[in-house]
Amino acid sequence: MYCKSILPNGVRVVSEAIPYVKSITLGIWVGTGSRSEGLYNHGISHFIEHMVFKGTHNRSAKDIAETVDEVGGQLNAFTGKEHTCYYIKVLDTHLELALDVLSDMLLSSKFDAEDINREREVVLEEVHMYEDTPDELVHDIHLSNVWAGHALGRNILGTIPSIEKFDTSLIHQYYTEFYTPDNIVIAAAGNLSHARLEKLAERYFGKMTGNKQQVRLTPPTLIPVNTIQKKAIEQVHLCLGTTSVPQSSPDIYTIHILNNILGGGISSRLFQSIREEKGLAYSIYSYQTNYSDAGLFTIYAGTRPSNTAHVTDLIWQNIAELKAKGITPGELTKTKEQLKGSLLLGLESSSSRMSRIGKMEITLGKYITLDDIVAKIDKVSLEDLRQITQQLFTPETLCFTALGPVNEEVANEIKRF
Numbered sequence: 055m056y057c058k059s060i061l062p063n064g065v066r067v068v069s070e071a072i073p074y075v076k077s078i079t080l081g082i083w084v085g086t087g088s089r090s091e092g093l094y095n096h097g098i099s100h101f102i103e104h105m106v107f108k109g110t111h112n113r114s115a116k117d118i119a120e121t122v123d124e125v126g127g128q129l130n131a132f133t134g135k136e137h138t139c140y141y142i143k144v145l146d147t148h149l150e151l152a153l154d155v156l157s158d159m160l161l162s163s164k165f166d167a168e169d170i171n172r173e174r175e176v177v178l179e180e181v182h183m184y185e186d187t188p189d190e191l192v193h194d195i196h197l198s199n200v201w202a203g204h205a206l207g208r209n210i211l212g213t214i215p216s217i218e219k220f221d222t223s224l225i226h227q228y229y230t231e232f233y234t235p236d237n238i239v240i241a242a243a244g245n246l247s248h249a250r251l252e253k254l255a256e257r258y259f260g261k262m263t264g265n266k267q268q269v270r271l272t273p274p275t276l277i278p279v280n281t282i283q284k285k286a287i288e289q290v291h292l293c294l295g296t297t298s299v300p301q302s303s304p305d306i307y308t309i310h311i312l313n314n315i316l317g318g319g320i321s322s323r324l325f326q327s328i329r330e331e332k333g334l335a336y337s338i339y340s341y342q343t344n345y346s347d348a349g350l351f352t353i354y355a356g357t358r359p360s361n362t363a364h365v366t367d368l369i370w371q372n373i374a375e376l377k378a379k380g381i382t383p384g385e386l387t388k389t390k391e392q393l394k395g396s397l398l399l400g401l402e403s404s405s406s407r408m409s410r411i412g413k414m415e416i417t418l419g420k421y422i423t424l425d426d427i428v429a430k431i432d433k434v435s436l437e438d439l440r441q442i443t444q445q446l447f448t449p450e451t452l453c454f455t456a457l458g459p460v461n462e463e464v465a466n467e468i469k470r471f
Contacts, residue, residue: 055070056070057071059252063235063262065238067255068415069242069411070407070411071244076245077145077244078144079141079142079143080142081141081142081241081408082139084139084140086099087135088134088135090136090267091228100177101177101212102228103133103140106160108163108164108172110164122142127144129142129155130142135206140160141409142155146246149242161259167221170222170225177211180211181211189356192293192354192455197209199279200277201275201350206274206348231266232267237266241415243411276453281453282456284459285458286459287459289357289458290359290362290458292454292456294369294454295350296446296447298344298446300344301346303349305438307430307434308438309351309446310393311386313340313351323372325338325339332364335365338353351446355369362460377444377447380436381436381439390431394431397428
């Protein structure tokens, strides 16, 4: 059962009781990420995520780790473009301990200068490691090209120059502006009582004060560019993108179905035609990136330089066939069942349920039931798919990025589009 309450200071508390499990996953969601940053503090959201693990006025970093390990818990965090989440999974008997640890980390972190300097080196190594992972790097290059000049086009880690500027003052300023009660959601799922969760949340988070810094957000404008970045690696990594829809769009479920058919799984058209039938790529897929006011639909492939032109051509052929012939009623029925099945199977743990309700609240400000989602999936028609396909894949919105040892043949193939 889903429940929601709001503490007197504005902290939102959401929960979903799962009485048949023995675990609880607790997440603290903060409505800030790399989109809230400027060029001068690019990467600071991710840096703060690291710093809250470095010790508080009550616990050292080792104390935090040992406290969680002693009860067999799991503690972690992640930073996105529009939100940050700190979460812990414990047995249902340790809910108060989970709130105690997370509240201590978020509300009493020292942000010590020595720790900042030490963690700066860790994050810089993370940046260098990312540069050596071309199958991940190409996606950021792609975003930075098609959403050039916009915060959503910048990566989450930051840049070496921006990270080197981080100090106690800059971190405290950003923390004060965004780690505020009206910008925090406490989400929990598992074998719990919402009344008890609310009471504990009031005890540990009820004294928070402050109001979120208001940031004027404007959606990015897609720039339909073709970009080739040469890099001495073994494969060429490709991203083909087109504009998509924001999270709140009524077309979101139509796009999900389209993505699933085109490249969302091992039975998808791209996977079958390029990997299974031709053996031209090990990794080939499509995915959606949806934010509060913008979206991007992306196709990725990694292949040998000698196969790049052929793979590129096959991707365009699949798109052209999809636009010209659409999909069959059988494909639509099968894909709807796939989506509903993956949705339900993905909610078999307290972690996935916490993530679902927490992300809904921090991004949409509301809860959408499973029945509502299933009904919206079932409502998608062949005509809906035809219209969205024609809308997405147009010359005015298509953009292409290639990273690797690109030769003239591939360059000419890209220029053809």
